Amino acid sequence: MLKGRRGAGSGKVVVLFSGGLDSTVLLHHLHQAGWTVCPLFLAYGGRSTTQEMKAARKVAVALGTVPVRAVKVESYPLLVQRGSIMRSGPIPSKGQACFGAAREEMYAPARNLVLLSLATAYAIQTGAEAVGFAAHSAPYPHLCVPDCRPEFVTHFHAAMLQCCEEGVDLVAPFVHGTKADVVKIGARLGTPLDLTYTCHTGAPEHCGACGACQERRWAFKAAGVPDPTRYTETPALTGTPG
Numbered sequence: 589m590l591k592g593r594r595g596a597g598s599g600k601v602v603v604l605f606s607g608g609l610d611s612t613v614l615l616h617h618l619h620q621a622g623w624t625v626c627p628l629f630l631a632y633g634g635r636s637t638t639q640e641m642k643a644a645r646k647v648a649v650a651l652g653t654v655p656v657r658a659v660k661v662e663s664y665p666l667l668v669q670r671g672s673i674m675r676s677g678p679i680p681s682k683g684q685a686c687f688g689a690a691r692e693e694m695y696a697p698a699r700n701l702v703l704l705s706l707a708t709a710y711a712i713q714t715g716a717e718a719v720g721f722a723a724h725s726a727p728y729p730h731l732c733v734p735d736c737r738p739e740f741v742t743h744f745h746a747a748m749l750q751c752c753e754e755g756v757d758l759v760a761p762f763v764h765g766t767k768a769d770v771v772k773i774g775a776r777l778g779t780p781l782d783l784t785y786t787c788h789t790g791a792p793e794h795c796g797a798c799g800a801c802q803e804r805r806w807a808f809k810a811a812g813v814p815d816p817t818r819y820t821e822t823p824a825l826t827g828t829p830g
Contacts, residue, residue: 600624601759602711603720604703605656607644609784609804610722610767613774616651618720618759620777625720628710629658630703632696635790643785650780661706700735701744704758708748711756718757719748724765738763767803768810775813782816796821 601618605611605627619625629644631637644656700723707719723736734740745758762770774781788798795801796819806825808815 599717600626600715601718601720602626602628602707602714602716604707604722605629605644607640607642607647607785608722609774609781609786609807610724610762610770612643612647612781612784613770613777613779614720614722614762615647615653616777616779617761617773619651619653623718623720625653626714626716627653627656628707629656630661630706631658632661632699632703634696636785636788637790639785639787639790639792643783646783647780650783657710659706659710661703698735700733700740704744708751708756712752716756718759721758721760722762722770723760724762724767724770726766736763766810767807771807771811771813775811786817791820794819797823 601623603611603615603618603625605615606629615625615627627644627648629641631641634640641656641658644658648654648656700721704719704721710716711719721741723741725736725738741758741760741763745760748758749755762773771781773779785794786800786804787794788800789795794804794817796805801819802825804817805815805819805822808817809825
């Protein structure tokens with residue numbers, strides 16, 4: 589899972605890249621390890637897409653990687669519930685916990701299954717050895733998104749190896765760590781975490797109150813790393829970090 593056909597740190601890897609914290613650290617990690625990284629941004633209709641794309645391009649320039657390849661996935665909004673936080677639903681107020689029931693609205697069902705399939709096809713077409721996936725775990729199993737769990741990564745990787753004669757690997761080095769661990773790795777590498785974008789609102793600055801922002805804030809706090817993010821507000825963190 590962590591090595592390409594020519595060994596770790598060699599060859600070309602298509603990184604599923606959103607301009608967010610996790611995929612940015614992964615991009616930097618693989619770039620530093622000697623991979624030829626190809627950032628792939630799949631726009632699937634979320635309301636944060638514009639800001640995420642801006643962040644992705646800034647990060648790619650800052651890290652000196654090849655330009656981001658952006659692809660619009662026209663049909664995928666059908667899988668993002670119209671009333672969900674990620675598309676058009678109301679953002680929970682600062683008094684609402686972002687972990688627990690509200691967390692169900694923080695991701696689209698089978699999103700990673702769909703996006704990884706597209707990234708795999710792109711990797712095969714472009715002769716890449718691997719696909720980079722920034723999935724991480726959570727302190728408590730019930731808080732981990734289903735298609736970020738180690739079991740999913742293992743089974744999807746097995747399916748990828750059957751897609752072509754030579755096979756395409758799945759590089760997912762953070763899958764057994766937490767978001768706080770990802771922050772620590774980014775801090776150690778000198779990753780430009782301040783350029784990343786996480787907020788569900790789609791506003792130019794992070795709101796600080798939505799579930800995604802609270803997870804981000806929890807991660808920096810748990811990692812003991814100063815948070816460089818500009819938030820419009822910083823309400824008390826609620827619930828359990830994920």
